[in-house]
Amino acid sequence: MLSTMQDVPLLISRILAHGSSIHGTSLVTTWTGEGEPARRSYAEIGARSAQLAHALREDLGVEGDDRVATLMWNNAEHVEAYFAIPSMGAVLHTLNLRLPAEQLIWIANHAADRVVIVNGSLLPLLAPLLPHLTSVEHVVVSGPGDRSLLGGASARVHEYEELLAGKPTAYEWPELDERSAAAMCYTSGTTGDPKGVVYSHRSIYLHSMQVNLTQSMGLTDQDTSLVVVPQFHVNAWGLPHATFMTGVSMLMPDRFLQPVPLAQMIEQERPTHAAAVPTIWQGLLAELGAHSRDVSSLGQVTIGGAACPPSLMEAFDKLGMRVCHAWGMTETSPLGTVARPPAHAVGTEEEFTYRTTQGRFPAGVEARLTGPGGERLPWDGESAGELEVRGPWIAGAYYGGEGAEVLRPADKFSEDGWLKTGDVGTISADGYLTLTDRAKDVIKSGGEWISSVELENALMAHPDVSEAAVVAVPDDRWGERPLATVVLKEGSTADFTALRSFLAEEGGIAKWQLPERWTVIESVPKTSVGKFDKKVLRRQYAEGELDITRL
Ligand code: ADP
Numbered sequence: 001m002l003s004t005m006q007d008v009p010l011l012i013s014r015i016l017a018h019g020s021s022i023h024g025t026s027l028v029t030t031w032t033g034e035g036e037p038a039r040r041s042y043a044e045i046g047a048r049s050a051q052l053a054h055a056l057r058e059d060l061g062v063e064g065d066d067r068v069a070t071l072m073w074n075n076a077e078h079v080e081a082y083f084a085i086p087s088m089g090a091v092l093h094t095l096n097l098r099l100p101a102e103q104l105i106w107i108a109n110h111a112a113d114r115v116v117i118v119n120g121s122l123l124p125l126l127a128p129l130l131p132h133l134t135s136v137e138h139v140v141v142s143g144p145g146d147r148s149l150l151g152g153a154s155a156r157v158h159e160y161e162e163l164l165a166g167k168p169t170a171y172e173w174p175e176l177d178e179r180s181a182a183a184m185c186y187t188s189g190t191t192g193d194p195k196g197v198v199y200s201h202r203s204i205y206l207h208s209m210q211v212n213l214t215q216s217m218g219l220t221d222q223d224t225s226l227v228v229v230p231q232f233h234v235n236a237w238g239l240p241h242a243t244f245m246t247g248v249s250m251l252m253p254d255r256f257l258q259p260v261p262l263a264q265m266i267e268q269e270r271p272t273h274a275a276a277v278p279t280i281w282q283g284l285l286a287e288l289g290a291h292s293r294d295v296s297s298l299g300q301v302t303i304g305g306a307a308c309p310p311s312l313m314e315a316f317d318k319l320g321m322r323v324c325h326a327w328g329m330t331e332t333s334p335l336g337t338v339a340r341p342p343a344h345a346v347g348t349e350e351e352f353t354y355r356t357t358q359g360r361f362p363a364g365v366e367a368r369l370t371g372p373g374g375e376r377l378p379w380d381g382e383s384a385g386e387l388e389v390r391g392p393w394i395a396g397a398y399y400g401g402e403g404a405e406v407l408r409p410a411d412k413f414s415e416d417g418w419l420k421t422g423d424v425g426t427i428s429a430d431g432y433l434t435l436t437d438r439a440k441d442v443i444k445s446g447g448e449w450i451s452s453v454e455l456e457n458a459l460m461a462h463p464d465v466s467e468a469a470v471v472a473v474p475d476d477r478w479g480e481r482p483l484a485t486v487v488l489k490e491g492s493t494a495d496f497t498a499l500r501s502f503l504a505e506e507g508g509i510a511k512w513q514l515p516e517r518w519t520v521i522e523s524v525p526k527t528s529v530g531k532f533d534k535k536v537l538r539r540q541y542a543e544g545e546l547d548i549t550r551l
C-alpha cells in the first residue's frame with residue numbers, strides 16, 4: 001500500500017524561505033574588527049540570496065550543476081552563498097582557505113569550479129593560485145581588499161555588491177530532486193589525500209533537523225550562536241542551515257579568530273552558544289586567564305572535530321560555559337554523536353564521565369564496531385574496534401571527478417555500504433561512543449594498543465602543560481612506543497620525570513603505557529582546521545628534528 005502523504009522534496013530553498021519569512025527578524029552579525037559589527041536580518045539575507053542567484057545565472061551564466069566555490073571567512077555574504085547556490089540548483093563548493101596552495105589547486109580543479117566568490121581579504125591567497133585554476137571563469141570579490149592583485153587574471157573579475165545591485169529580491173527557486181547535489185566539501189586530509197563529499201538537499205535538510213533537536217544543540221530563536229567553526233569545515237557543522245530552520249541568530253567572526261577578538265565578541269554581542277574545535281577554546285581559555293572578560297552569556301559550547309580534553313571541559317564548566325562534546329566527520333555531515341548525559345546520570349558523579357565520551361548516536365545514525373578480523377564486536381564498553389556508521393546524512397561514496405564514477409575505496413566503505421570511519425573505540429550498552437584513537441594514530445606496542453588520546457588528555461590535566469600530543473614512534477623491541485611532545489606553560493618548572501609520575505598517579509595510566517621518549521615543543525603543529533597534526537610530529541621525529549629525552 002502506498003502512503004497517502006504529500007511528497008514535498010526536502011530542499012535548501014525551503015529552509016531559506018522559512019528562515020527569511022517566519023524568522024525574518026533574526027540576525028547574522030558579522031564582526032568587522034573595528035566599529036560596529038555589520039548586522040543583516042534573515043529577511044535581508046533571503047532577498048540578497050535571490051539577487052545573488054539572479055546575478056550568477058544572468059550575468060555569469062551559471063547553469064545546471066555548475067560548481068560555485070567560496071573562498072571566504074564566516075560572514076553574512078558567505079551565508080548568502082550557502083543558500084543562493086544550492087537553491088538555484090548549482091553546487092556550493094566551500095574551499096578551505098588554510099590548505100596548502102597545491103591542495104587548493106588540486107581540489108578546485110577536481111571539482112571543476114566555474115566561479116569563485118572570494119573575500120577581498122583573501123585575494124593575496126587566491127591571486128597566485130588563479131592561473132592554475134583551469135575551470136574558473138569568474139571571480140566575484142566581496143568586502144575590502146586589494147583588487148589590483150587580480151590584474152592580469154584571465155578569469156573575469158566582478159564586484160559582489162555591484163552584481164547584486166538592482167536585481168530582483170525574489171527568485172523562482174526550481175523544484176529540484178531532493179537527492180541532487182547541493183554542496184561539496186573535501187576532507188581536510190589530516191591522514192591522507194583530500195576526498196570530495198557531496199551533500200544532497202535531502203541530507204542537509206535532515207541533518208539540520210537533527211542539529212536542532214534538544215538532544216543535539218537544542219537552540220531556539222532566543223539564542224545567538226557564535227559560529228567559530230569555519231563555513232569551509234563541514235558546512236560549519238550544519239549551523240547556518242539549522243539556524244535558518246529555527247531562527248537562531250548567528251554571530252560570525254569573519255577573519256577575527258584570535259583569542260582576543262573572540263573574547264571581545266563574546267563580551268559585546270553576548271552569544272548564548274558557540275561551536276569550534278578544542279584548540280580554539282584552549283586559546284580562549286588562556287586569554288580569559290590573563291584578562292578577565294564577561295563571558296556569562298555563553299551557556300553552551302559545542303566542542304568537536306577532535307577529542308575535547310576533560311581538563312578543558314572542567315575549566316569551561318567553572319566559567320559557566322557548559323561544554324557539549326560531539327563527534328563527526330566531513331563524511332557524516334558532520335553530526336555523528338552528541339554527549340548529552342542520560343537522565344539517570346544527571347546530578348550524579350557519572351554525569352561528567354558521560355559528558356567526556358564522544359556521545360550517543362541520534363536516530364538516523366546507525367553504528368557498529370568491527371574488530372581487526374572483520375568480526376562484529378559487542379556494545380559492552382570494553383571491546384574496541386573500528387566504528388562504522390550509516391544513515392541518510394552519511395556519505396556512501398566520494399566524488400570521482402568530472403565525468404567519472406563515484407569512488408568507493410574498500411578502506412572507507414564496507415561491502416554492504418557502511419562508512420568505515422577510521423576511528424577506533426568502544427560503545428557502551430546504552431549507546432555511548434568512546435573513541436580511543438584514530439586507527440592511524442593508535443600506538444601498537446608489543447601487540448597491545450595504547451591510546452594516544454588518553455595519554456594526551458592525562459598530560460593536559462597537569463597544571464603546567466598547556467598542550468600535549470602523543471605519537472607512535474618505531475621501537476626495536478615493541479614495534480611502536482609513545483613519544484610525548486609537550487608544550488609547557490610560561491614559567492613552568494615541571495620536568496619529564498614529574499610528568500611521567502603524574503600520568504601514572506593522577507592520570508591512571510598503566511605502567512607499560514607510560515612514554516619513555518619525551519620532548520618539549522613550542523606549540524603542537526595544527527592542520528588546516530586546527531587539529532593536532534601528528535603527521536608533522538612523526539616526520540620531525542623521523543628526521544631527527546626533535547630533541548628527545550629518554551627516561
Ligand atoms: P580530517 O579527517 O581531515 O581531520 P574531518 O573534519 O572530517 O577531517 O575529521 C573527522 C575526524 O575527526 C574523525 O574521524 C575523528 O577522528 C576526529 N574527531 C572529530 N570529532 C571528534 C571527537 N569529538 N573526539 C575525537 N575525535 C574526533
